[in-house]
Amino acid sequence: MQPHPETAVLDLMRQVWEQGSERRDRTGVGTKALFGATLRFDLSDGTVPLLTTKRIFWKSAVKELIWFLSGDTSIRPLVAQGVHIWTDWPLDKYRRETGVEIDRDTFEARILEDDAFAAQWGDLGPVYGKQWRRWLGPDGRTHDQITALVEGLKANPASRRHIFTGWNVAELGEMALPPCHMTYQYFVEPRAQGPDRLSGILYQRSCDMGLGFPFNIFEAALLLRMLADQTGLAPGELIWMGADVHLYLNHAHLVETQLSREPRPFPQLALKPAPSLFGYTLEHVEISGYDPHPHISAPVAV
Structure with a gap:
């Protein structure tokens, strides 16, 4: 019997926690970290790596991925959908620059109610969506990396250039948080029978195994499935490559x-047909058979 793929995730967490170097980091919280890790997930059977050893709020992850694909960089549409995962960064900036100890709920209410406030304090700078959909070239032209990827997979599946990245060196300083899951590459495997198979690699420069990884790996798998559906390909394998893989010292619990x-079976993912990669909504995503252990709360390091 093949080992459960989540076992490899837990083994990596244990290795980081027990053998990782203790380091002071940007947040001041401190981490235990290892450098360089690889995990592989087979998506061909319809399963998706949605961790079961704690409940993952997968609907928020779907909304985040759709937000990335839209090219938006404001937290406003996320907050409007009850997604709070990006609020801590602009909230921290507001507190530091104004000296006002506003709570999160009040801050988010102002983001929704006040256009000027949202424009000044709710935008994250040129983060993921901007780079994925509107990368600014030196000639002033913008480049839609995601549209180019879809077109390339259809027109030239054997290409070795099916890549998009968020690591725009010229704009890193303007981002609330530089991209952690930064570069994606795809590979089309020809098959004699049935549709060709699409596999992908996610290179992640920085990975918070406790809070970030469960979202990152699920969204990467969901994106691969969306791409496969939109290009007439079958899902293959998702390979995750982590560089600085860490756990925060205050995440012991x-x-x-x-x-x-003990891991439980991964759930099945089904996608309803969408007119384009940019036409997906939460209602297009169906998860069945998800039976996780209870959620585990832990603080976010900003």
Whole structure:
């Protein structure tokens, strides 16, 4: 019997926690970290790597991916859908620059109610969506990397240039947070029978295994499935490559609780047909058979 793919995730978490170097980091919280790790997930059977050793709020992850694909960089559409995962960065900036100790709910309410406030304090700078859909070239022209990727997969599947990235060196300083899941590449495998198979690699320069990874790996798998559906390909394998793989020192409860649990079967993902890659909504995404252990709360390091 093949080992459960989530076992490799837990093994990596254990290795980071027990053998990682303790380091002071940008946030001041401190981490245990290892450099260089690889995980592989087979998507060909319709399963999706949605971790089961703690509940993952997958609907928020779907909304985040759709937000990335839209090219938006404001937290406003996320907040309007009840998604709070990006609020901490602009909230922290507002507190630092104004000296006002506003709580998150009040801050988000102002983002929704006040256009000028949202424009000044709700935009994250040229983060993921901007780079994916509107990369600014030196000649002033913008480049839609995602549209080019879809067109390339259809027109030239054997190309070795099916790549998009968020790591725009010229604009890193303007971003609330430089891209952690930064570069994606895809590979089309010809098959004698049935549709050709689409596999992908995600290179992640920085990975918070406790809070970030579960969202990152699920969204990468969802994006691969969306791309496969839009290009007439079958889903293959998702390979994850982490560079600085870390756990925060204040996540001991999360790590120890998660490592004590046995993985359960990964759920199935089904996608309803969408007119384009940019036409997906939450209603297009169906997850069945998801039976996770309870959620584990842990603080976000900003």
